[in-house]
Amino acid sequence: MNKIILIIFLSISILYANNETIEIKPLNIINNQTINLTDLVKEKKADINLPDISFGNAPLPGQERILDKNYIIFRLKTVLSDEELNKIIIPEKIRVQRSFKKLDKDEIITKIKNEITKLIGDKYKIENVNLRNADEIKLPDINEIKYEIEFLSKSEMKNRVNGLINIIAENQKIKSINFDVNISAWTKVIVAKENFNFNDVITNDKIEEVLMEVTKIKTANLIKKKEEIINKAAKRRIRKGEIIEVADIKEPDIIKYGDIVDVIVQKKDFQIRVKAKALQNGATGDVIRFLNLNSKKTFFAEITNVSEAIIR
Numbered sequence: 001m002n003k004i005i006l007i008i009f010l011s012i013s014i015l016y017a018n019n020e021t022i023e024i025k026p027l028n029i030i031n032n033q034t035i036n037l038t039d040l041v042k043e044k045k046a047d048i049n050l051p052d053i054s055f056g057n058a059p060l061p062g063q064e065r066i067l068d069k070n071y072i073i074f075r076l077k078t079v080l081s082d083e084e085l086n087k088i089i090i091p092e093k094i095r096v097q098r099s100f101k102k103l104d105k106d107e108i109i110t111k112i113k114n115e116i117t118k119l120i121g122d123k124y125k126i127e128n129v130n131l132r133n134a135d136e137i138k139l140p141d142i143n144e145i146k147y148e149i150e151f152l153s154k155s156e157m158k159n160r161v162n163g164l165i166n167i168i169a170e171n172q173k174i175k176s177i178n179f180d181v182n183i184s185a186w187t188k189v190i191v192a193k194e195n196f197n198f199n200d201v202i203t204n205d206k207i208e209e210v211l212m213e214v215t216k217i218k219t220a221n222l223i224k225k226k227e228e229i230i231n232k233a234a235k236r237r238i239r240k241g242e243i244i245e246v247a248d249i250k251e252p253d254i255i256k257y258g259d260i261v262d263v264i265v266q267k268k269d270f271q272i273r274v275k276a277k278a279l280q281n282g283a284t285g286d287v288i289r290f291l292n293l294n295s296k297k298t299f300f301a302e303i304t305n306v307s308e309a310i311i312r
Helices: 001-005 068-075 103-118
Strands: 008-014 020-026 034-036 052-054 065-067 093-096 126-129 144-151 160-169 172-182 187-194 207-213 260-266 271-278 287-292 296-306 309-310
Touching: 065 068, 103 126, 103 144, 103 160, 103 172, 260 287
Parallel strands: 020 093, 260 309
Antiparallel strands: 008 020, 034 052, 065 093, 126 172, 144 160, 160 172, 187 207, 260 271, 271 287, 287 296, 296 309
C-alpha cells in the first residue's frame, strides 16, 4: 500500500471544514487499484484507521473520476460507527485523474534496428530512423504496452526500409505508426577490367576488386574473393566494369574441337575403349558430341579429363 501512495501527488485546497476537495494525480492507475483513505484525510480527532478506497474501473487516460462525499461516507459506514465518523473531516470530493502515457521512442527505435539486422544482416549501416507523428500519439497509462514491427518493403533490397509500428495494449492493436529507415553499406565486389567473351579464361590481371554500395547491387550471388575465379572461364559475355557473379563462370574447356580422345564405353560386365574426335569444346563434366573414327557415327559422352570421356 505504501508503494501506491509513493507514486501519488496530492494537491489539497481547504475551503472550509465541510467543503474540502482532494485531487489525486497519480502517475499510473489501473483497474481495482486501492488507496488508503487515512492518508488523504486532512484532520481527524482520534486515532482511527480508515479503509481503502477502490478505484474499481479506473478512468480512461486523460479523463477523471470523482468520488464524492456520499460514496466515501458509505464506505466508512461499513467499518466505522457514527461517533467515529464525527471525529474526522471528510472531503467533499476526491478527483482521480489519469494521465496519458507517451511512446517510448528509444525502445521502438532499438527494436526497429534489431529487426532490420535480422532482416538484412549486420553488414548494413542504419543511418537514421524516422517515426512519423510519434509525438502526437497518446496511449493508455498501463504497463502492458508492446510494440510490434511490421515491414512493408522487406521483399526488395533498397536503401530505405519502411513499415508500421503496431502498438499492442491488452492483446489488442490500438494504434499503428509509420516509420522509415535509411540504410547504407559498402562491400567488395569483383568486376571485369576488360571484356570477356564466352570461354575466355579469367586471369588476375583482367579483374579487380572495387567497393560498391550494397543497396545498388542487384544480385546476391557475389564472388567473395578473386582467388575463387582465377583460371575459370567466362560462361557468357561479360562487359568491362560489370560485376562478375557466381553464375557467370565455369570450369575452363579441357577438350577443344578436333581433339582425339579415348572414349570409354562402360557396361555392367565389360568396358570398351574407342578413339573419337571431339566435335565441340567442353570442360570436365560436360557432355559433348564425338565422332567414332572407325564407324564414323556420332555420339555423346561425358568429359572426365583432358584426354578421356565416358559413356555410362
